[in-house]
Amino acid sequence: MKLLIKALAFAADKHRNQRRKDVAASRYINHPIALVDVLANEGGLEDERLMVAAVLHDTLEDTQTTERELDKLFGKELVDLVKEVTDDKALPVAERKRLQITHAKTLSRRAKLVKLADKICNLRDMAIAPPAGWGLARRQDYFDWAKQVIDEIRGVHPTLERIFDEAYSRRPTAASPEPH
Ligand code: ZN
Numbered sequence: 001m002k003l004l005i006k007a008l009a010f011a012a013d014k015h016r017n018q019r020r021k022d023v024a025a026s027r028y029i030n031h032p033i034a035l036v037d038v039l040a041n042e043g044g045l046e047d048e049r050l051m052v053a054a055v056l057h058d059t060l061e062d063t064q065t066t067e068r069e070l071d072k073l074f075g076k077e078l079v080d081l082v083k084e085v086t087d088d089k090a091l092p093v094a095e096r097k098r099l100q101i102t103h104a105k106t107l108s109r110r111a112k113l114v115k116l117a118d119k120i121c122n123l124r125d126m127a128i129a130p131p132a133g134w135g136l137a138r139r140q141d142y143f144d145w146a147k148q149v150i151d152e153i154r155g156v157h158p159t160l161e162r163i164f165d166e167a168y169s170r171r172p173t174a175a176s177p178e179p180h
Helices: 002-014 030-042 048-056 067-074 076-084 093-106 109-128 136-151 158-168
Strands: none
Touching: 002 030, 002 048, 002 067, 030 048, 030 109, 030 158, 048 067, 048 076, 048 109, 067 076, 076 109, 093 136, 109 136, 109 158, 136 158
């Protein structure tokens, strides 16, 4: 509990000036909090280290946070876990997306669970409030790519996988109403 609260305070501080890409530009911290909510309340999981990893999962990739800082506050095991779900930003986006698919099955159980919750939350956001300017094809590609990643890790948590499939079933089509 204490570690989780520490992680929430840390992530809230690190993401404080960031907004999500949706049109409403929601506060970034809503996203890691949504992951923890999915894992705990929809997945029935109680593993505090997993929750801490979920809260911190975007800090290395999207903020100035260093591995050293995370290590000092949360320990090496946690750093390794966050690194597992961190893309190498030096690579082009297409390559990063390809690597997420090929690396997915090599992830630890906790990293797979973070990945599952991340994709569930991202698809839900994408269905309701996609980033400004994303046309239908781009949104569809995003759904399909997320499914390719999750298809590589199936068997880790059937309930969350079913919840992912529900989120995927809202893949936009030409017939769906335009969001907003
Ligand atoms: Zn994320």
